[in-house]
Amino acid sequence: MKADALRGHLDPMILAVVEPEPLHGYAIMEALLERSGGELDLPTGTLYPALRRLERAGYLASEWSTVGGRKRRTYQLTSAGQKMLASGKQEWLTFRAVVEGVLRPGQA
Amino acid sequence: MKADALRGHLDPMILAVVEPEPLHGYAIMEALLERSGGELDLPTGTLYPALRRLERAGYLASEWSTVGGRKRRTYQLTSAGQKMLASGKQEWLTFRAVVEGVLRPGQA
DNA sequence: GACAACATGTAGCCAATCTACTTATCAGGA
DNA sequence: TCCTGATAAGTAGATTGGCTACATGTTGTC
Numbered sequence: 001m002k003a004d005a006l007r008g009h010l011d012p013m014i015l016a017v018v019e020p021e022p023l024h025g026y027a028i029m030e031a032l033l034e035r036s037g038g039e040l041d042l043p044t045g046t047l048y049p050a051l052r053r054l055e056r057a058g059y060l061a062s063e064w065s066t067v068g069g070r071k072r073r074t075y076q077l078t079s080a081g082q083k084m085l086a087s088g089k090q091e092w093l094t095f096r097a098v099v100e101g102v103l104r105p106g107q108a
Numbered sequence: 109m110k111a112d113a114l115r116g117h118l119d120p121m122i123l124a125v126v127e128p129e130p131l132h133g134y135a136i137m138e139a140l141l142e143r144s145g146g147e148l149d150l151p152t153g154t155l156y157p158a159l160r161r162l163e164r165a166g167y168l169a170s171e172w173s174t175v176g177g178r179k180r181r182t183y184q185l186t187s188a189g190q191k192m193l194a195s196g197k198q199e200w201l202t203f204r205a206v207v208e209g210v211l212r213p214g215q216a
Numbered sequence: 217g218a219c220a221a222c223a224t225g226t227a228g229c230c231a232a233t234c235t236a237c238t239t240a241t242c243a244g245g246a
Numbered sequence: 247t248c249c250t251g252a253t254a255a256g257t258a259g260a261t262t263g264g265c266t267a268c269a270t271g272t273t274g275t276c
Contacts, residue, residue: 001202026223047223091113094109133256150233151236156231179254
């Protein structure tokens with residue numbers, strides 16, 4: 001999968017994995033990897049800046065903790081993030097319809 | 109639809125609309141608009157550079173003509189473009205599976 | 217002692233899309 | 247006649263988010 005493809009689609013995906021329960025960065029990476037069937041292996045240079053961006057925008061809130069001597073910053077969805085996630089899902093459906101309307105991916 | 113969302117997905121869409129028949133730039137814009145149900149209204153500053161890029165890459169070939177006093181540059185798919193389109197469709201299916209695996213868009 | 221896994225982060229690069237602009241022809245209505 | 251909208255093609259420059267590459271430190275295992 002090309003890197004560019006992710007542009008503009010990563011944010012809702014991150015919000016989606018922290019929706020059911022707050023997670024720290026590393027766990028978010030693992031959740032994305034798992035939910036994507038091993039396809040979405042984000043470099044830390046992508047994920048961590050994205051998390052800070054989402055927090056700055058008010059969609060996530062974070063809190064430090066220490067577990068087994070390791071420092072974790074755990075992120076949870078805010079109510080603004082909840083709304084953003086919902087509209088992100090909606091936008092995805094629109095986007096998918098647009099691409100498939102043009103691409104007709106059935107005919108290889 | 110956000111601008112970024114298109115990143116990396118536009119190329120195969122352009123190739124797809126010129127697949128059945130060669131089209132000139134303006135007609136490609138109209139075809140995209142029509143196939144997308146009016147959603148994909150590309151600015152010329154996006155389309156024309158993209159066409160040149162695709163030609164430089166060998167996926168499209170172009171030819172000038174004049175119709176009704178207006179100059180047109182008509183693009184057609186090359187065989188490399190044909191292959192690129194096929195793999196682009198395949199990549200789209202992968203990408204879609206990744207996003208939907210993470211997003212579970214059913215649950216709004 | 218070394219290495220993999222866990223955990224977080226920054227600096228700087230790159231490329232595709234965008235806004236805003238230019239140039240030109242043709243058709244139709246005021 | 248003049249103006250506008252549709253047709254047609256293009257460039258310059260800004261933006262921005264995901265990338266590579268790097269830095270730092272802990273824990274557990276061979």
